[in-house]
Amino acid sequence: xxxxxxKALVELAERDPRIVxxxxxxGFGLVEPFAARFPSRFINAxxxxxxxxxxxxxxxxxxxxxxxxxxxxxxTLRCLEQIRNDVCYHNxxxxxxxxxxxxAYGALGASHHSTEDIAVMRTLPNMTVVSPADPLQAEMxxxxxxxxxxxxxxxxxxxxxxxxxxGPVAFRVGKAIQVVNGDxxxxxxxxxxVHAAVQAARALMRSGGIHAxxxxxxxxxxxxxxxxxxxxxxxxxxxxxxxxxxxxxxGSAVAEVLAERSTRPVPFKRLALPSEFVSTVGSQSHxxxxxxxxxxxxxxxxxxxxxxAGLIGLVRSTDQACLLRGSE
Amino acid sequence: MNTTADxxxxxxxxxxxxxxxxxxxxxxxxHRAKSSHIxxxxxxxxxxxxxYGRILNVDPMRPYKHDxxxxxxxxxxxxxxxxxALATRGFFPRDWLDEFYQDGSNLPGHAAHTxxxxxxxxxxxxxxxxxxxxxxxxxxxxxxxxxxFTLLSDGECDEGSVWEAILFAGHxxxxxxxxxxxxxxxxxxxxxNEVLNLEPLCEKWRACRWSVREIDGHxxxxxxxxxxxxxxxxxxxxxxxxxTVKGRGVSFMQDELLWHYRSPNDQEFADALSELKAAx
Numbered sequence: 178x179x180x181x182x183x184k185a186l187v188e189l190a191e192r193d194p195r196i197v198x199x200x201x202x203x204g205f206g207l208v209e210p211f212a213a214r215f216p217s218r219f220i221n222a223x224x225x226x227x228x229x230x231x232x233x234x235x236x237x238x239x240x241x242x243x244x245x246x247x248x249x250x251x252x253t254l255r256c257l258e259q260i261r262n263d264v265c266y267h268n269x270x271x272x273x274x275x276x277x278x279x280x281a282y283g284a285l286g287a288s289h290h291s292t293e294d295i296a297v298m299r300t301l302p303n304m305t306v307v308s309p310a311d312p313l314q315a316e317m318x319x320x321x322x323x324x325x326x327x328x329x330x331x332x333x334x335x336x337x338x339x340x341x342x343x344g345p346v347a348f349r350v351g352k353a354i355q356v357v358n359g360d361x362x363x364x365x366x367x368x369x370x371v372h373a374a375v376q377a378a379r380a381l382m383r384s385g386g387i388h389a390x391x392x393x394x395x396x397x398x399x400x401x402x403x404x405x406x407x408x409x410x411x412x413x414x415x416x417x418x419x420x421x422x423x424x425x426x427x428g429s430a431v432a433e434v435l436a437e438r439s440t441r442p443v444p445f446k447r448l449a450l451p452s453e454f455v456s457t458v459g460s461q462s463h464x465x466x467x468x469x470x471x472x473x474x475x476x477x478x479x480x481x482x483x484x485x486a487g488l489i490g491l492v493r494s495t496d497q498a499c500l501l502r503g504s505e
Numbered sequence: 506m507n508t509t510a511d512x513x514x515x516x517x518x519x520x521x522x523x524x525x526x527x528x529x530x531x532x533x534x535x536h537r538a539k540s541s542h543i544x545x546x547x548x549x550x551x552x553x554x555x556x557y558g559r560i561l562n563v564d565p566m567r568p569y570k571h572d573x574x575x576x577x578x579x580x581x582x583x584x585x586x587x588x589x590a591l592a593t594r595g596f597f598p599r600d601w602l603d604e605f606y607q608d609g610s611n612l613p614g615h616a617a618h619t620x621x622x623x624x625x626x627x628x629x630x631x632x633x634x635x636x637x638x639x640x641x642x643x644x645x646x647x648x649x650x651x652x653x654f655t656l657l658s659d660g661e662c663d664e665g666s667v668w669e670a671i672l673f674a675g676h677x678x679x680x681x682x683x684x685x686x687x688x689x690x691x692x693x694x695x696x697x698n699e700v701l702n703l704e705p706l707c708e709k710w711r712a713c714r715w716s717v718r719e720i721d722g723h724x725x726x727x728x729x730x731x732x733x734x735x736x737x738x739x740x741x742x743x744x745x746x747x748x749t750v751k752g753r754g755v756s757f758m759q760d761e762l763l764w765h766y767r768s769p770n771d772q773e774f775a776d777a778l779s780e781l782k783a784a785x
Contacts, residue, residue, distance in 0.1 A: 217646060220642070222669075222673060223669070223672070223673070225666075225669035225672070225673070227631075227635065227665070227666040227669055228635045228638070228666055228669035228670045228673055230635070231632055231634075231635020231636045231638070231639065231666065231670065232635050232636070232638050232639035232642065232670075232673065233639060234625075234635075234636050234639060235625075235635065235636035235637060235638060235639020235640040235641075235642070235643070236639040236640070236642060236643050237639075238625065238636070238639070238640065239639065239640045239643035239644065240643065241643055243639075258629055258632075259632060259635070259666070262626065262627075262628075262629055262632060263625070263632055263635070263636055266618075266626050267618060267625060267626065
């Protein structure tokens with residue numbers, strides 16, 4: 178996703194001289210094409226994220242379109258008050274980009290796990306929060322936030338995320354993309370978990386004839402409430418899937434809509450990370466498996482809500498579960 | 506505040522009178538609002554008078570004109586003094602000052618960009634200099650004529666973000682940036698040199714490649730001469746350490762920590778007002 182981002186940014190900067198990239202001394206092997214092409218519009222602020230963000234606000238208030246870049250929690254939590262007061266309060270045209278969503282930096286440890294950022298960023302007034310699913314969405318998200326005025330947060334995976342969209346896709350901030358059609362249950366996923374959700378939907382179809390709808394909820398704020406309401410009305414149950422803490426992220430955002438808008442009980446499950454620091458050393462895939470953020474985990478969660486919805490019975494018997502898991 | 510246009514013109518021509526008018530406004534505002542930070546406002550009265558009376562290229566009729574000098578009050582808690590200066594310069598009606606800090610008013614208790622003439626909102630210390638760096642960087646890269654001035658408190662220099670910005674400005678030779686430190690030597694819970702000793706402060710800024718001068722922050726002539734001659738060096742940002750006295754102008758408030766917080770009661774208000782009047 179990060180390569181798609183920088184490619185898109187270079188292309189945008191060719192057309193728009195207002196675009197500036199400011200990094201917090203990170204981006205080795207990534208930002209060089211931008212720096213080489215636009216030396217006067219590339220700034221390394223040093224290991225100083227608070228100043229980086231304040232500078233970005235000052236530049237934006239003077240007419241620039243500023244992208245700040247770093248990894249994990251450094252461009253978000255480290256400088257949260259600068260984002261709140263300097264960027265959001267002034268509705269400054271600053272786009273915050275972080276690479277390493279969720280557990281992408283798995284074995285680097287909890288300092289590098291970006292697991293509360295969606296929750297924190299979506300509380301900020303004026304902030305748009307975008308979490309693309311794959312390289313194509315990352316590219317289109319970069320274009321979309323550059324085109325819109327005001328603060329945005331772009332949450333990117335690291336690299337080599339699987340492709341969700343093989344062909345062109347309509348990407349609009351605040352508008353979910355229905356990746357798989359279905360009317361039994363709805364899987365609402367964000368970031369790289371969309372790919373797992375699609376795989377899970379296929380497994381459910383193959384093994385149980387279950388038609389699961391998959392929504393790529395690439396924008397957490399503003400949230401596509403109508404897609405959620407449609408899911409609530411047209412399908413029996415909803416599962417949210419995110420590589421983020423269970424507190425305050427996509428699942429919470431969807432739950433808020435369901436709680437206010439539903440006219441009947443909707444079996445609902447948030448598949449997310451527990452609110453705890455990872456105490457094991459592990460790669461991203463190891464840790465995600467550990468926390469059921471896997472195709473198998475999505476399948477199990479979906480069967481669970483469908484069972485609660487009364488749509489299926491006994492599907493969680495060992496044989497059935499094995500069958501479904503075997504298709505992973 | 507009841508002030509005639511003629512009086513305002515006099516005030517703008519006489520910087521000492523302008524500073525006194527700022528203190529008088531602030532005294533009324535803080536007393537009426539029962540708000541804090543009068544000492545922090547009094548220590549910057551001359552600095553603001555010189556900036557808004559002589560130095561800043563700003564136009565109340567066109568507050569957002571492209572080539573305006575930018576001024577950021579990084580010590581946003583002293584906004585009552587800034588509001589007074591802006592009202593005197595005509596950025597908004599002076600009767601707004603009467604409603605400072607009141608329910609539904611236009612003037613909140615920390616500087617807000619929603620007020621005409623206030624460049625950016627502040628209130629949390631350690632933000633202003635970074636924003637100023639961003640503005641100065643754009644100005645320099647696009648060869649814009651404007652300068653960026655920011656006023657910090659000395660206690661504010663405890664904030665790590667201030668030093669991030671100091672390093673940045675020195676490295677990038679932001680010669681269109683001026684940082685003024687209101688060195689009144691008192692911060693929230695005590696004397697600056699007892700809470701977290703900043704000395705030698707001038708040398709610290711110099712070590713970060715700033716051109717630094719230390720002056721008397723209550724001497725309008727010295728302030729004017731100094732600020733009219735920035736940058737001191739062609740390729741360096743400018744730092745003015747303005748030695749000031751917290752609560753300056755009212756004998757019982759001067760150099761007293763209490764007046765970071767306390768709002769004058771009716772008797773103290775009357776006493777302070779008569780001292781300010783007697784100083785004419």
